[in-house]
Amino acid sequence: MILASATGLGRQYTGDPIFTDLAFEIRAGERIGLVGPNGAGKTTLMRLLAGIDEPDMGRLTIRPGVRVSLLRQQPDFEPGQTLFEVARSGLASLLELQDELEEAAREMAEAEDDDDRDRASRRYADLQDRLEHQDAYAIEHRVEEVVTGLGFKPGEFHRPSGTFSGGQQSRLMLARLLLESPDLMLLDEPTNHLDVATVTWLEGYLSRQPTGMVIVSHDRYFLDATVTKIWELFQGHVASYPGNYSQYWKLREERAKVLERKAEKQQEQAAHLQKFIDKFSAGTRATQAKDKAKKLEKLMSEDIELMRDISGPPMGFEEVRRSGDIVVEAKDLSKSYDTPLFTRLNLQVQRGQCVGIMGPNGAGKSTLIKTLIGRVKPDEGEVKLGHKVTVGYYDQGLESLPADTPVLKAVWPDDDPSWLMQDVRDLLGKFGLSGDLALQTVGKLSGGEKGKAALARLAATGANLLVMDEPTNHLDIWSCDALERSVREFEGTVLVVSHDRYFLNQVADRLIVVDGGRARVVEGDYEVYRRMVDQESASKERAKGGRDGGAVADGSPPPKPAADGKAKKKKKYPFRKAGEIEREIAQVEAEMGELEHALGLSETWKDADLARRSQERYDELAGAIKALYEHWEEALEYNA
Known part of the structure; x- marks a missing residue:
């Protein structure tokens, strides 16, 4: 069922249109990831879908009866309402049905004749069926499941919503939307303010929902786990790709290569024809030359549109003064507030390392980095910075950028007469802030623009120890990529708090995981940590199994080893002649070549279903060809 569709859709404020001639369909159950650089119009499109704004061009149709809801960035509930009441209000339609059921029950009890009683009884039965169908008799449990999954504790359920922090209120808005469960759910950066455990829970929850979704997110792990289609919005146009984010990136690169090869082949053919004509x-061969000229004209009339290149700002941190080999050294470091945050932490950070800090919200990550750089005093132990270490700090709340200050002045290094206005403008340009943006006040910038301004200010400090607290919040995917590259190329040292797992995999040499009053040092990135946690969980399960009698999970006894202690090698594939397999390999490779050609045609990508089927078939054949080559090698071995 089509929930929403658009033809020729466009929106324009002042100057050039944000986008024009968008055409798409959103079907029930589809989970669409909307990606594109900052300023491409993602939020504008979400507001059009939500009915908050009206299009300036084209037509947007929402199927009658379809409920559409957008995740709001600002709280719109009464401060006196408790957390549980706000979340429960997402089920307002079910609560109204319950009120109607009670009213129908009263009508049955007060009916004065059989006809009135029958009407009330039929209404009661209909309402009861609807409530049972929507699982309305487990409302309290559903609310508890969602608010607990989003990181709230039972002791906070009846706390006034106005007493929570901004990040917690954003989570509460998300809880209300999840419980509302509209037919089309619009999620704009839903993972902001969520820790890794909560994002993981959200991935599982969304993947189980039958509703249609459009999701804007810079979290590439999250997009991989949740979406079934990607829309790329860029330069006023939208391109659709089947699959999750990784599949989209693979398809995009493959399609770009195919188009480049086609363009090169066209130029080679054109050069050959032109040489003949000249x-x-x-x-005596003038007639043939005229024929070649017609072929050349026809060839050049075929417009091969190369892939539009999307790139983030160059960013980059300049060369800095070399520090000592040991940049930060902590001994027996402990800190508590109401509860212990970390205890007896011993740590050495070497020059050139990037150390990622992760853990649940409220675990003490920000407190830890502030303690490591001397901004917060530890309760016990000591910490010291190394020789010639200078610290640059990027705070999560971007408080280093006063809202009423022009961007140019906010980024300008303090008390440094060597900087000129053009130097600051050039620096802002490197971080994607050019032209009139440099003269605007910070308060008028978008979240992504503020983040880039704060990164530019960090670069301007010339510090050789960069300390960043959630720097990828509000950045688009391509800006995250630019920041990752800048961190990897930086010659100094980096401490970074982040819940962005992809980002940590790209930049971190080590991790400090803060959780449950403990700071655990992990030598490696997020994937190393995840595998470590999985192995520890498996070890606990095996230990539990041993205590339960040594049986494996399915209740069967463990397998017996071979008599000689070695596993007997078995044939993996049934017998076939090598020549037969070679002929099948040739057939499969030919079909893959045809599909590769089709995936390079713009007509294929205008039909999302055809593109999806073509790519799925290509992936299927890619798996088959691998198995065929293995079978062929086995056939050669056994037939020798």
């Missing part, structure tokens, strides 16, 4: 345009 050589034989006059003389």
Whole structure:
């Protein structure tokens, strides 16, 4: 069922249109990831879908009866309402049905004749069926499941919503939307303010929902786990790709290569034809030259549109003064507030390392980095910075950028007469802030623009120890990529708090995981940590199994080893002649070549279903060809 569709859709404020001639369909159950650089119009499109704004061009149709809801960035509930009441209000339609059921029950009890009683009874039965169908008799449990999954504790359920922090209120808005469960759910950066455990829970929850979704997110792990289709919005146009984020990126790169090869082949053919025309345009072969000229004209009329290149700002941190080999050293470091945050932490950070800090919200990550750089005093132990270490700090709340200050002045290094206005403008340009943006006040910038301004200010400090607290919040995917590259190329040292797992995999040499009053040092990135946690969980399960009698999970006894202690090698594939397999390999490779050609055609990508089927078939054949080559090698071995 089509929930929403658009033809020729466009929106324009002042100057050039944000986008024009968008055409798409959103079907029930689809989970669409909307990606594109900052300023491409993602939020504008979400507001059009939500009915908050009206299009300036084209037509947007929402199927009658379809409920559409957008995740709001600002709280719109009464401060006196408790957390549980706000979340429960997402089920307002079910609560109204319950009120109607009670009213129908009263009508049955007060009916004065059989006809009135029958009408009330039929209404009661209909309402009861609807409530049972929507699982309305487990409302309290559903609310508890969602608010607990989003990181709230039972002791906070009846706390006034106005007493929570901004990040917690954003989570509460998300809880209300999840419980509302509209037919089309619009999620704009839903993972902001969520820790890794909560994002993981959200991935599982969304994947189980039958509703249609459009999701804007810079979290590439999250997009991989949740979406079934990607829309790329760029330069006023939208391109659709089947699959999750990784599949989209793979398809995009493959399609770009195919188009480049086609363009190169076209140019080679054109050069060959032109050479023939130049050589034989006059003389005995002039007729053939004219024929070649027609072929050349036809060839050049075929417009091969190369892939639009999307790139983030160059960013980059300049060369800095070399520090000592040991940048930060902590001994027996402990800190508590109401409860212990970390206890007896011993740590050495070497020059050139990037150390990622992760853990649940409220675990003490920000407190830890502030303690490591001397901004917060530890309760016990000591910490010291190394020789010639200078610290640059990017705070999560971006408080280093006063809202009423022009961007140019906010980024300008303090008390440094060597900087000129053009130097600051050039620096802002490197971080994607050019032209009039440099003269605007910070308060008028978008979240992504503020983040880039704060990164530019950090670069301007010339510090050799960069300390960043959630720097990828509000950045688009391509800006995250630019920041990752900048961190990897930086010659100094980096401490970074982040819940962005992809980002940590790209930049971190080590992790400090803060959780449950403990700071655990992990030598490696997020994937190393995840595998470590999985192995520890498996070890606990095996230990539990041993205590339960040594049986494996399915209740069967463990397998017996071979008599000689070695596993007997078995044939993996049934017998076939090597020549037969070679012929099948040739057939499969030919079909893959045809599909590769089709995936390079713009017509294929205008039909999302055809593109999806073509790519799925290509992936299926890619798996088959691998198995065929293995079978062929086995056939050669056994037939020898």
